[in-house]
Amino acid sequence: QQQVKQSPQSLIVQKGGISIINCAYENTAFDYFPWYQQFPGKGPALLIAIRPDVSEKKEGRFTISFNKSAKQFSLHIMDSQPGDSATYFCAASWTSGSRLTFGEGTQLTVNP
């Protein structure tokens, strides 16, 4: 009930392409879904987040798509750049207060 499943584990994309990372959750009480970006040797940092009352949220080249009925959400990185190469974690929580449950992470490599 507390798990968040993330795929793929690793992803290689050409510069200018679209990177897509998917997550699925089980606990229907979750109502907050953030994505974190981690560069090598650094801690993760909050990238973008969505609540289930919207199906999509866009910030620059980063978009979260949310499918409440399927209990899935995904991160799309448009026009992927080498500087986007990092590990991405999805997470889930409920806004009334709880620890974040993290996915397993996706290592993204964008080739120049």
Next chain:
Amino acid sequence: DGGITQSPKYLFRKEGQNVTLSCEQNLNHDAMYWYRQDPGQGLRLIYYSQIVNDFQKGDIAEGYSVSREKKESFPLTVTSAQKNPTAFYLCASSIVGREAYGYTFGSGTRLTVV
């Protein structure tokens, strides 16, 4: 600037030694967390604390210990009972009741057994 400071950045441990990783925050956050990161295994929670002098075990607490004597500090001790301690350790903090609004992570400590 507010943030989380982890030290040292790199740490080497001999077999049978206890080592302590430091985590200090000046964000006035009540909650603090320790995660272990291994390649391909994501972030695994070791311990967390929501208030001074209180802490709870996470998913992989065996071989680790913590203390929370001050709001700002949450040190992690890797004991000799931890058989495979080589990993990247991350400390994080958040506002209690508003965890969903984001964790702030430190830059990590890379621990290697030599």
